[in-house]
Amino acid sequence: MSVRLSAKEKEVAILVSxxxxxxxxxxxxxxxxxxxGELVASIKExxxxHHRVEIGIRAYYYGLITVEIAPREENCLQRVKQKSVVF
Structure with a gap:
């Protein structure tokens, strides 16, 4: 269930995100x-x-923001494949 934010709270949520x-x-x-600070506290309430990062998660969930995935870079993938990492 989404809780309505004011226009200013939405702006702040987007910028926090x-x-x-x-x-x-x-x-x-x-x-x-x-x-x-007051607007962030109001959004959290x-x-x-409880955490600022959760504002971004909820903003995405409620459709206030979208997430763009960077295109794959073949050169980057090749470099990763060439290196072996042992944990």
């Missing part, structure tokens, strides 16, 4: 760092989560 810190989010949205 991109790995931005509160200071960067505040500068991007022209709001105070304190307000960003509404979604019943």
């Amino acid at each position: 991109k790995g931005m810190k509160d200071k960067e989010i505040a500068q991007t949205l022209y709001i105070s760092r304190r307000r960003v 509404k979604w019943n989560i």
Whole structure:
């Protein structure tokens, strides 16, 4: 069951999902760092989560963000295959 976020909470959730810190989010949205912290706390409370990284997971789950997979690089795969790693 999804819990509705305000428009500003959605913006913050998207930026948190991109790995931005509160200071960067505040500068991007022209709001105070304190307000960003309040919005992050509100998102966590509404979604019943405890860790910031979970915001990205939920944002993906609820369709706020999409994930792009980088194309395969053949050269990279060849280098990995040539090296043997022993654990």
